[in-house]
Amino acid sequence: MASGCTFLEILIAILLPPLGVFLHYGLCSKEFLICVLLTILGYIPGIIYAVYVLVSRSDEQPQGDYYAVA
Template identity: 70%
Template sequence: MASRSCTFLEILFAIILPPLGVFLRFGCCSMEFCICLLLTILGYIPGIIYAVYVLVALGSEDRDRDYDTLA
């Protein structure tokens, strides 16, 4: 339940300020953050689209890998 609410908050932050949502998931010096920051500077809508895509598509893959490495 906590992961769903965290994902909801990250997506909400990504709509308000796209790099913030990506920063919360991947950190400051990640490639996803840099791409999102660049897209947000070039245009707000592309930044939102990329941030939501990264949080939904790539975020679920990272969580699956974390659980596999723990098992």
């Protein structure tokens, strides 16, 4: 089940695709860079990729120092 945060990320990803991916993965992630490239090449491919990445990997925690390892 998707959380409210995921819903907001998807809504932002439809309006500004790189921003939605940035909020989930951060600035220097490969997902963000691919999304920026696709959005530059065409707005619709950027939206499709952003929504796909956010929905398909919503259960995984993003890589980085944001979560403490227990």
